[in-house]
Amino acid sequence: MNYMPGTASLIQDIDKKHLVLLRDGRTLIGYLRSIDQFANLVLHQTVERIHVGKKYGDIPRGIFVVRGENVVLLGEIDLEKESDTPLQQVSIEEILEEQRVKQQAKQESEKLKVQALKERGLSVPRADTLDEY
Amino acid sequence: MQAVHTREPPQQPGGLNSSIWDSSAVLRRIRGPLLAQEMPSVSVLDYALPQRPPQARDEERDPSERALPRRSSSPIIGSPPVRAVPIGTPPKQAAIPNFNQQILCPKPVHIRATMQQRYPAPYGERMSPNQLCNVPNSSLLGHPFPHSVSPVLTHLQRAQLLGGAQAGRMSPSQFARVSGLVGSPLPSVNPKLLQGRVGQMMSPAGGFRAFFGAPPAPPPSQLPHPPGPGSHLQNLRPQPQMFRPDTTHLHPQHRRLLHQRQQQNRNQHRSLNGSGGDRGGHRSSHQEQIRKDPYANLMLQREKDWVSKIQMMQLQSTDPYLDDYYYQNYFQKLEKLAAAEEVHGDGPKKERTKLITPQVAKLEHTYKPVQFEGSLGKLTVSSVNNPRKMIDAVVTSRSEDDETKEKQVRDKRRQTLVTIEKTYSLLLDVEDYERRYLLSLEGERPALMGERKQKICDIYDNLRGKAPGQDRLSDDHFMQIMCIRKGKRLVARILPFLAPEQAADVLMATARNLPFLIKKDAQDEVLPCLLRPFSHVLYHLPLGTVTSLVQQLTNLPQSAAAPTNLHLTAVLQNKFGLSLLYLVLSRGEELQSSDTNTELMQDNQWTELMLMATRELLRIPQGALAKPVSIPSNLISLFSRYVDQQKLNLLETKLHLVQGIR
Numbered sequence: 001m002n003y004m005p006g007t008a009s010l011i012q013d014i015d016k017k018h019l020v021l022l023r024d025g026r027t028l029i030g031y032l033r034s035i036d037q038f039a040n041l042v043l044h045q046t047v048e049r050i051h052v053g054k055k056y057g058d059i060p061r062g063i064f065v066v067r068g069e070n071v072v073l074l075g076e077i078d079l080e081k082e083s084d085t086p087l088q089q090v091s092i093e094e095i096l097e098e099q100r101v102k103q104q105a106k107q108e109s110e111k112l113k114v115q116a117l118k119e120r121g122l123s124v125p126r127a128d129t130l131d132e133y
Numbered sequence: 134m135q136a137v138h139t140r141e142p143p144q145q146p147g148g149l150n151s152s153i154w155d156s157s158a159v160l161r162r163i164r165g166p167l168l169a170q171e172m173p174s175v176s177v178l179d180y181a182l183p184q185r186p187p188q189a190r191d192e193e194r195d196p197s198e199r200a201l202p203r204r205s206s207s208p209i210i211g212s213p214p215v216r217a218v219p220i221g222t223p224p225k226q227a228a229i230p231n232f233n234q235q236i237l238c239p240k241p242v243h244i245r246a247t248m249q250q251r252y253p254a255p256y257g258e259r260m261s262p263n264q265l266c267n268v269p270n271s272s273l274l275g276h277p278f279p280h281s282v283s284p285v286l287t288h289l290q291r292a293q294l295l296g297g298a299q300a301g302r303m304s305p306s307q308f309a310r311v312s313g314l315v316g317s318p319l320p321s322v323n324p325k326l327l328q329g330r331v332g333q334m335m336s337p338a339g340g341f342r343a344f345f346g347a348p349p350a351p352p353p354s355q356l357p358h359p360p361g362p363g364s365h366l367q368n369l370r371p372q373p374q375m376f377r378p379d380t381t382h383l384h385p386q387h388r389r390l391l392h393q394r395q396q397q398n399r400n401q402h403r404s405l406n407g408s409g410g411d412r413g414g415h416r417s418s419h420q421e422q423i424r425k426d427p428y429a430n431l432m433l434q435r436e437k438d439w440v441s442k443i444q445m446m447q448l449q450s451t452d453p454y455l456d457d458y459y460y461q462n463y464f465q466k467l468e469k470l471a472a473a474e475e476v477h478g479d480g481p482k483k484e485r486t487k488l489i490t491p492q493v494a495k496l497e498h499t500y501k502p503v504q505f506e507g508s509l510g511k512l513t514v515s516s517v518n519n520p521r522k523m524i525d526a527v528v529t530s531r532s533e534d535d536e537t538k539e540k541q542v543r544d545k546r547r548q549t550l551v552t553i554e555k556t557y558s559l560l561l562d563v564e565d566y567e568r569r570y571l572l573s574l575e576g577e578r579p580a581l582m583g584e585r586k587q588k589i590c591d592i593y594d595n596l597r598g599k600a601p602g603q604d605r606l607s608d609d610h611f612m613q614i615m616c617i618r619k620g621k622r623l624v625a626r627i628l629p630f631l632a633p634e635q636a637a638d639v640l641m642a643t644a645r646n647l648p649f650l651i652k653k654d655a656q657d658e659v660l661p662c663l664l665r666p667f668s669h670v671l672y673h674l675p676l677g678t679v680t681s682l683v684q685q686l687t688n689l690p691q692s693a694a695a696p697t698n699l700h701l702t703a704v705l706q707n708k709f710g711l712s713l714l715y716l717v718l719s720r721g722e723e724l725q726s727s728d729t730n731t732e733l734m735q736d737n738q739w740t741e742l743m744l745m746a747t748r749e750l751l752r753i754p755q756g757a758l759a760k761p762v763s764i765p766s767n768l769i770s771l772f773s774r775y776v777d778q779q780k781l782n783l784l785e786t787k788l789h790l791v792q793g794i795r
Contacts, residue, residue: 009444011437015429034432037443044428 010035013076018043020066020074027051028064029077039068050095052102055088057095451495454568549613553620556595559588560623563630589630596627596639608642615643615650618657628666636670637678643667644685647710648703660709664762668716676724680738682717686710687746701749705758712761718746719765726770743775751780755787764789 013032020028020041027050030043043064050057090098117124450456498518504511515521566585573581598610614620628636643650643663654660671679688700704710721739772784 007444009441011441014432014437015426031426031428033428034436035440037440042431044431 010039010041017077017079017082018074019077021072022066023070023072028061028066029058030061030064032074036068039071041066041068041071041074050099051087052095052098054086055090055095055098057090057092059092449491449493451493453492545613546617549617549620552595552610553614553617553623556592556627557619557623559592559595560627560630563588563592564626592627593631593635596624597642608646611639611642612646612649615646616653618659621654621657621659622662625662625666628663628670633670633673637674640667640670640682641685644682644713647686647707647713648700651703651707651710654709660707661712661762664709664712664716667713671716671720674720676721676739679717679721679724680742683714683721683742683746686714686717687742687749698749702753702757705750705753708759708761711759712763715761715763715765715768718771719767722767722771726767740775743771747772747775747780747784750788751776751783753787758788 010032014035016032018030018032020030020043022028026048028043028046028048030046032041033044034042041064043066046061046064048059048061050059114124448457454461513521515523563585566581570578570581596611596614598607615624624639628639631639650660674682686701686704688698704714721743725736725739768788769781769785773781776784
């Protein structure tokens with residue numbers, strides 16, 4: 001029974017499989033069991049999915065209670081199309097290793113960039129010290 | 134939380150249960166099936182119920198620690214105060230949430246098991262009518278329901294209802310789950326008591342009044358009863374449909390749907406009861422679903438309704454046009470479209486469900502801080518409605534000497550920004566007057582018009598800089614506004630509302646300072662937005678004004694010393710400037726050609742000006758010219774008056790006046 005046509009409400013989404021993206025960058029996949037007015041979510045049989053390149057790995061997490069303000073977006077997963085992906089699933093250890101390697105590479109390049117800028121006398125201001133006006 | 138009980142004097146016979154206040158709240162260990170005597174069938178409740186003392190009692194003691202003492206049916210002895218539940222609290226879980234769910238472990242259920250064992254003779258003692266209701270097969274229930282559909286509550290149902298009633302926090306949606314119940318589910322709830330209590334609670338009064346049947350017209354002081362159960366009991370007595378006090382805050386659609394759902398539930402459960410313990414065929418699909426997903430429906434329909442209710446409540450506002458402007462406009466557009474479609478097309482009208490955001494009346498709240506009798510002084514309570522001053526913030530204005538030039542400039546800019554914002558608010562109000570005019574009554578309209586005029590005056594003052602006493606000597610204030618992108622857009626929006634003289638004044642000021650503006654606008658390029666309102670203004674201007682406009686724009690006649698006309702050059706090199714110049718020239722030409730008896734003086738001025746202007750135009754190299762927005766068609770005729778054919782050709786090619794050359 002749709003009370004509110006033309007609006008977004010999570011009530012229709014209950015008991016369905018969802019992909020939730022959190023503010024800290026994590027991707028959770030689970031069955032949405034319960035919501036409230038703040039869009040706090042209860043996810044059941046949750047799995048945290050880490051993506052690196054074309055590979056991904058799942059870490060089973062159990063039940064998640066997510067505070068609404070930390071959700072960036074969420075969307076229902078079509079169970080039929082779920083397996084229809086070009087991505088390759090790998091084991092947890094492997095994906096964690098890949099992630100670590102990627103982080104390291106990124107830090108290296110960032111360091112080089114800052115160094116190069118410093119040599120030229122420029123500096124990229126940190127976001128928290130930027131003046132508003 | 135335990136209520137504090139005091140021991141009452143000896144009880145009056147057959148009367149009030151004053152002993153409910155006795156300190157009887159002791160949690161006893163569960164010992165065996167408690168309802169063995171009355172109910173031979175064993176249910177989960179049996180495991181969970183706290184044990185009752187075996188001795189027969191004439192007083193009803195509630196053995197459960199956490200339960201509130203049972204309220205008396207008499208209004209004389211007040212019942213403990215009900216704690217009003219804030220709206221953010223989820224509905225209390227019923228003991229057994231769902232028939233479908235497997236009950237994995239017995240949950241402690243605090244139930245007034247006492248209710249179930251009373252089979253008093255009808256009208257034997259002074260009993261609360263609710264007790265009578267709960268008595269199965271009581272002869273009081275004089276309704277023609279067939280026996281098999283008698284409103285016998287199963288244990289689970291009773292447990293639900295009573296368990297919910299227990300904590301004294303009842304949500305309206307609880308009653309949506311009332312199953313097959315004809316009367317009120319609540320034990321010993323007095324309508325008068327309820328009336329003083331939380332508005333949230335749904336009145337069960339309608340139910341048991343039906344059973345008494347005695348007062349044909351319910352006394353007006355009684356609580357209004359819900360139309361839901363009322364309609365259910367149609368065959369008993371027509372109950373006057375009154376407003377449910379608790380659901381008035383609900384969205385009208387929601388309320389309707391709640392009713393429907395209640396009806397459905399009742400019908401459903403009635404049919405269920407009729408088929409006895411076996412849940413009918415329609416359940417099989419349910420079972421299938423459950424088999425596939427055993428964790429489904431963890432969130433009850435009741436809880437979903439509750440979330441919906443909150444979301445709907447958020448849509449209510451005292452002034453939807455103010456709070457939700459864009460949605461209202463969108464909604465109106467949709468309706469217009471639908472109406473238009475309906476008129477033209479003869480296809481079936483699509484029933485589109487649209488969300489209405491209802492307008493709730495604004496209630497005046499006067500907040501009075503809480504006071505206790507007999508206390509000295511007032512409580513210092515700080516809340517949202519009554520904030521207390523915590524910090525003594527003093528504004529100190531800085532002296533002029535201390536400031537640096539930069540700061541002064543920044544402050545001035547900020548002041549201009551503030552002026553722009555204030556003027557924008559006024560403008561939005563003025564633009565809205567049309568709508569208000571349509572909505573208002575005849576008597577109010579002159580006042581509205583007056584207000585509108587006043588606001589337009591204020592806008593103009595803001596624009597040109599206040600000080601109505603002195604003459605407007607400087608364009609400084611106006612220029613400051615025009616340097617800011619938003620200011621230019623603001624001026625464009627204001628122009629239609631200004632009087633012709635005022636609008637002409639604005640136009641003049643712009644023309645006078647055009648090079649400066651052009652320089653400032655280099656990054657934003659917002660000036661062209663002014664072209665349309667300017668052209669509208671131009672249509673109303675007489676020749677004299679147009680002449681002076683051209684003078685300002687071209688900065689002619691110049692002093693002999695100046696070698697080049699920088700002003701004109703800048704104007705011509707800018708898109709806006711050139712377009713404006715063309716517009717003005719075109720208007721002048723219009724006036725010239727149409728109006729045969731113009732004043733000679735003006736005519737001369739115009740002619741001289743045009744001669745000078747054309748000379749300048751000829752001088753300027755073609756490459757320097759900007760591309761105008763549009764070229765009026767009568768420029769050729771304009772120029773043809775003042776230059777000979779050769780020069781005319783030159784001008785034509787230079788200014789691309791002839792179509793097709795481009």
